[in-house]
Amino acid sequence: MSADRPGVSIAAARRDDLPGIMGLEVAGFTPSEQWSERSWQGELLGDGRTTLLARRHVPVGVIALQTVADVADLHRLVVSPRHRRQGVGAALVVAGLTAVRHAGARSVMLEVAWDNDPAIALYQWLGFEQLTARDDYYGPGRHALILRLWDLPAWSPPDHAPPTKETA
Ligand SMILES: CC(C)(COP(=O)(O)OP(=O)(O)OC[C@H]1O[C@@H](n2cnc3c(N)ncnc32)[C@H](O)[C@@H]1OP(=O)(O)O)[C@@H](O)C(=O)NCCC(=O)NCCS
Known part of the structure; x- marks a missing residue:
């Protein structure tokens, strides 16, 4: 699977x-x-x-999800610090949600540190809602929010998605 955007390509990661x-x-x-x-x-x-x-000549971001029955769990998302705020994270989440929907997922869950404002802003903008919170999930005083995207079959990316900007 691949989703090409200006300057960035997104494709299934391989072992190498x-x-x-x-x-x-x-x-x-x-x-x-x-x-x-x-x-x-x-x-x-x-x-x-x-x-x-996600690659822009070199790897610039990665997302990992797992689908079990009709629920996907977003396990990991990271974008290279020098490529942030250029739409790469959003493009990865959109590509990931599209892929797990094809795999049969009907909703998506994730955990995020409650003070991770960039990630929370990104996920909420893409349609995730807070389901609950878990105290001390990542260690003492490091709480987690549990977010859920409820209706993946009806989901579509926001039409005001920030464009992926060219850096090269
Ligand atoms: C969270 C993360 C993946 C976002 O990646 P990114 O490529 O910078 O995100 P995007 O450029 O696609 O951002 C899309 C939108 O999300 C929101 N957003 C992203 N970063 C933000 C920030 N630092 N502050 C506020 N809003 C932010 C904005 O609405 C942004 O749109 P805009 O740039 O037009 O304002 C990145 O900051 C990261 O890798 N963080 C470290 C790892 C991490 O925390 N992963 C998530 C663990 S659950």
Whole structure:
């Protein structure tokens, strides 16, 4: 599957994309938040997984989802710091939701740190609503919000989506 946009291509990640994905992981998260290679191998090889890589010549973002029956879980999303606010995160989520809808998902869940304003803004803009909160989910004092996109079959991307801007 691929979704081409000006300057960025999004396609299914392969096993040999693991080094590029780990580069995004290290650049995009603090050490205590980073996933291991083994965790990412699970996303690349596990059942029901949808892992998409955005490239602008080099990897610039990645999203990982898992579909079980008719519910998809958005496990991970990260965009390279120098490529943020250019529509890459939105393009990845739109491509991911489209892919899991084809895989049979009817709703999508995710957890996000309650103080992660960029991610919460992105998800809410794309149609996710807060379902509940979980205290200390990521450790003491590090609470999570559980967001859900309820009706994936009826969902469509916002028509005021920010364009993916060219940097090259
Ligand atoms: C969250 C993240 C993936 C967003 O990626 P991105 O490519 O910068 O997002 P986009 O450019 O597609 O943003 C789309 C919209 O989301 C909202 N948004 C994104 N980043 C924002 C920010 N820092 N502040 C406020 N709103 C923001 C805006 O509405 C934005 O549209 P605009 O730029 O026209 O205002 C990125 O900041 C990231 O990788 N963060 C670190 C990893 C992380 O927190 N992942 C999510 C874990 S659940």
